[in-house]
Amino acid sequence: MPEAPTPQPAFDLSAEQQATLDAVADYARRELFPLAARMDAEEWWPAAAFAALGGAGYLGVTVPERYGGGGLDLFTSGLVLQGLARWNHALGLAWVAHDNLCVNNIYRNASEELRRRYLPGLCSGELVGALGLTEPGAGSDALGSMRTSARREGDSYLLNGTKIFITNGPVADVLLVYAKTAPERGPRGISAFIVQKDFPGFRVAQKLTKMGFRGSQTAELVFSDCRVPAANLVGEENGGVAVVMSGLDLERAMIAPLCLGIAERALELALEYAQARQQFGRPIADFQMIQAKLAEMYVAVETMRTFTYRVLAAANDLEIGGGGRGRIHALTAASVMYASESMNRVLSEAVQIHGGSGYIWESEVNRLYRAIKLLEIGAGTTEVRKLIISGELLGRGP
Numbered sequence: 001m002p003e004a005p006t007p008q009p010a011f012d013l014s015a016e017q018q019a020t021l022d023a024v025a026d027y028a029r030r031e032l033f034p035l036a037a038r039m040d041a042e043e044w045w046p047a048a049a050f051a052a053l054g055g056a057g058y059l060g061v062t063v064p065e066r067y068g069g070g071g072l073d074l075f076t077s078g079l080v081l082q083g084l085a086r087w088n089h090a091l092g093l094a095w096v097a098h099d100n101l102c103v104n105n106i107y108r109n110a111s112e113e114l115r116r117r118y119l120p121g122l123c124s125g126e127l128v129g130a131l132g133l134t135e136p137g138a139g140s141d142a143l144g145s146m147r148t149s150a151r152r153e154g155d156s157y158l159l160n161g162t163k164i165f166i167t168n169g170p171v172a173d174v175l176l177v178y179a180k181t182a183p184e185r186g187p188r189g190i191s192a193f194i195v196q197k198d199f200p201g202f203r204v205a206q207k208l209t210k211m212g213f214r215g216s217q218t219a220e221l222v223f224s225d226c227r228v229p230a231a232n233l234v235g236e237e238n239g240g241v242a243v244v245m246s247g248l249d250l251e252r253a254m255i256a257p258l259c260l261g262i263a264e265r266a267l268e269l270a271l272e273y274a275q276a277r278q279q280f281g282r283p284i285a286d287f288q289m290i291q292a293k294l295a296e297m298y299v300a301v302e303t304m305r306t307f308t309y310r311v312l313a314a315a316n317d318l319e320i321g322g323g324g325r326g327r328i329h330a331l332t333a334a335s336v337m338y339a340s341e342s343m344n345r346v347l348s349e350a351v352q353i354h355g356g357s358g359y360i361w362e363s364e365v366n367r368l369y370r371a372i373k374l375l376e377i378g379a380g381t382t383e384v385r386k387l388i389i390s391g392e393l394l395g396r397g398p
């Protein structure tokens with residue numbers, strides 16, 4: 001009688017997960033890759049393509065079907081992002097701001113009434129979502145230095161302040177915004193609100209021009225006595241810190257597959273170019289120094305993949321309000337730190353293999369190379385990620 005197979009730890013995707021990744025990557029190659037050059041050249045926002053993502057079932061991935069979502073887990077949403085990032089990294093960034101930072105956060109933390117009001121439109125792509133945490137004076141110290149305030153007045157809150165570098169800001173219909181309801185309580189006096197772009201007192205102050213991820217729209221937002229219904233408070237008043245910290249851990253777990261998708265594409269481009277480009281009468285892939293680069297890039301991509309999936313799996317069942325401390329806090333910071341730094345090395349070698357043509361603005365590898373620095377800055381800088389990891393190792397975490 002054959003022996004029962006020994007259960008193996010899941011170090012790779014199941015057949016179903018692989019099929020999801022293949023399907024989204026195929027969709028992105030067909031529908032989104034053709035838009036990428038124009039998005040980069042003109043900072044063009046393809047509104048119809050974003051809405052079409054909803055039609056294809058790629059928005060609201062983690063939201064239950066009763067609100068119009070996909071009813072899938074965080075791990076699967078990471079695979080969706082990986083597939084999008086391979087072929088249109090700028091839409092990948094817009095997607096993660098929408099689907100993870102805004103939509104998943106609203107689903108996890110908002111009241112049933114708010115879920116029913118906002119999630120269906122966000123899942124269909126009729127509405128674009130964003131998250132506003134960072135301010136001109138509050139970046140790495142987002143909670144401590146936050147100046148945006150929310151003052152209760154009757155059935156509303158009046159929001160005052162400025163948010164900066166907000167992904168999807170210029171095109172967002174619905175924004176999850178953090179503000180201080182009790183400034184004297186520091187980070188324990190922060191609350192989260194859903195703001196609609198048509199609420200009086202809200203405006204996009206300026207669209208910001210970027211060196212990379214150019215098709216992803218970024219803005220400075222201003223709130224001047226912006227009147228938000230009290231019912232749009234997400235979670236408890238002064239309970240925003242749990243929403244932020246839990247959301248940031250999930251965001252960090254989700255940025256790693258964005259890095260992975262970009263690095264996979266860069267390796268593919270380098271492999272193609274190394275075999276096509278001839279010098280000294282033979283393909284440059286015949287030279288051992290080029291072969292060494294390809295081998296190192298491969299090792300980086302494969303280790304990124306393993307760690308990314310492992311941490312996504314660990315974050316998959318994070319309870320509502322969980323995270324922001326402990327093992328998952330360190331692991332998610334480590335995952336995004338490792339993925340972004342590895343991606344940086346992969347892209348540097350990919351451009352090197354392309355020689356002068358990799359330095360030309362219009363080339364695909366150059367478009368990727370200009371983009372990647374962001375992923376060592378956004379969702380907490382590399383330095384902040386190191387502070388989180390060492391803080392947990394030394395028992396000095398929050």
Ligand SMILES: Cc1cc2nc3c(=O)[nH]c(=O)nc-3n(C[C@H](O)[C@H](O)[C@H](O)COP(=O)(O)OP(=O)(O)OC[C@H]3O[C@@H](n4cnc5c(N)ncnc54)[C@H](O)[C@@H]3O)c2cc1C
Nearest residue numbers: 131132133134139140165166167377378379380381383384
């Ligand atoms: C394109 C783009 C999109 C973004 N999208 C969003 C978004 O959708 N929503 C949102 O809320 N925010 C968003 N951000 C903001 C992003 O999260 C912040 O830029 C980031 O957290 C860093 O803040 P900062 O830029 O103010 O840098 P700072 O905090 O001013 O940091 C400057 C430098 O000082 C270092 N530093 C700071 N404190 C320490 C310390 N204690 N120890 C050691 N070094 C330190 C930093 O690591 C960095 O190197 C986006 C940013 C960009 C550029």
